[in-house]
Amino acid sequence: MYTGRVVFGDMDEVVFGQPAAEAVAAQLDRLHLSRAFLMVSGTLNRNTDEIDKIRKRLGRRYVGSFDAMPAHTPREAVVAAAEQARAAGADIIVTVGGGSITDGAKAVQLCLANDVRIASDIDGIRAVNGVAPVMNAPKVRQISVPTTIAGGEFSAIAGVTNTRTRVKEMLRHELVIARAAILDPAITIHTPEWLWLSTGIRAVDHCVEGLCSREAHPYADAHALKGLSMLAQGLPRVKANAGDLDARLECQIGAWLSMGPLAAGVPMGASHGIGYVLGAMHDVPHGYTSCVMLPAVLRWNKSANAKRQELVSAAMGQPGRDAGDVLDDFIRALGMPRSLQDIRIGPESFDRIAEQAMATPWVPRNPRKIDNPGQVREILVLAA
Structure with missing residues (x-):
């Protein structure tokens, strides 16, 4: 129930x-x-x-x-x-x-x-x-x-x-x-492409972590599924034509819907939790943290929520594919960074990042339980 x-x-x-x-x-x-x-x-x-x-x-x-x-x-x-x-x-x-x-x-x-x-x-x-x-x-x-x-x-x-x-x-x-x-x-035409697309992946991250949460429910799912579908279609259209206002509005409405899970009490997971730390500690833009961490978190979590991850692939128009692979390909096609190395973070920082991530509100509510910094480090290695 x-x-x-x-x-x-x-x-x-x-x-x-x-x-x-x-x-x-x-x-x-x-x-x-x-x-x-x-x-x-x-x-x-x-x-x-x-x-x-x-x-x-x-x-x-x-x-x-x-x-x-x-x-x-x-x-x-x-x-x-x-x-x-x-x-x-x-x-x-x-x-x-x-x-x-x-x-x-x-x-x-x-x-x-x-x-x-x-x-x-x-x-x-x-x-x-x-x-x-x-x-x-x-x-x-x-x-x-x-x-x-x-x-x-x-x-x-x-x-x-x-x-x-x-x-x-x-x-x-x-x-x-x-x-x-x-x-x-129209006012978003001035937003740099990298910022628009990377914050779009941040919105995708809201949808995905909401859908994959062990606390998900139908009201939140409805928002996340529609939002993810709109973002999956709208972001490549803006990449192809920066002046496409219809595509920009589609992305804006998708981002609005992406906040449905949070508003409905569904927590985010390790992608958001680690992202908090990367932003504050290493000055990484919020959108880039999701570009780098989300596929790795999906892969680490798959043993705990494979069925929920199937919803992600389907909403992005690729049913049956591994959700981590779908997100990896999607983010790469937008020209966004895909590894910690891409944002100049090396293994020497992993222990400190992992320690701080444990203190965020989201890592303890990740769908696959995270009990210690060593498990966060495993995710960081996947994202390296």
Whole structure:
């Protein structure tokens, strides 16, 4: 008998296929808000007119912006953004950019609500062993315009890097999920190909680890199967023609669906857990961690969930093939890195990576039980 719990997050709307500037303004109208603080991609802000379009459309409702969020969302940048949003008197944060910016705004919401003013104060709001401390709920929420497809805007979890320890820490609160997500494929034209495709594999990773979890259930499966099918079709189309807006939107909707398992309480596994460590310790982009680790994790897990892995191959249009091989071929065809060597991580780092991975929320819930760092090291060797 299935058992589980599906929690519907506090997101009001997902708007897709509409221009970002118009959709953002409409959300402020809907929510009766008047002081929008933008957290945006520095590249978009400096090299395109996309952010200016939003500023102009908001008019007097625009009160400031922050465009200096580095990859992996370091604590110091979160605090700097929070100070600017506080000084501006923001009543809504609008993000335009990738996952680090989206996660940054989630953390900023908690900083504003809990008077976090220096990096070390984040100790008081970070989750420990996946459990968040008691804290004030955010009152300043977020509207998200993602330019990549890792799907973080659909999650109430943020990853923030402690630069002192080089560990990515979890922040979570049910209200940090965006109030609205705006999926505008046109604004993503500026996203570099490697970033679009690799974050697409991150979304594939959500689908695959959700499907292969020992805690999977039909509601989550429905999202993951459709999302995986859309991503498997859409990503090669964008690779072939960067201007194909229909394919880009297909990828965006696939990424949205990929977050269904997490939203429905299905945990991720070792690919995500090891990926947390590779990002924080070695500054590997999130998408690349999934490109490198996911096929290896599938192969290591196959003795425990071969039947579930058959769903992965079928959803990707290759029923009957080994899922690890299907993912390996798919990622290679997109031109993404496929080994730890490709991202310049050698065996001398494996023991430390394995130790830290054991402390992540996902490795202990991997479908094939992982009891010790030596087993994580086995996966790393498969990915070498």
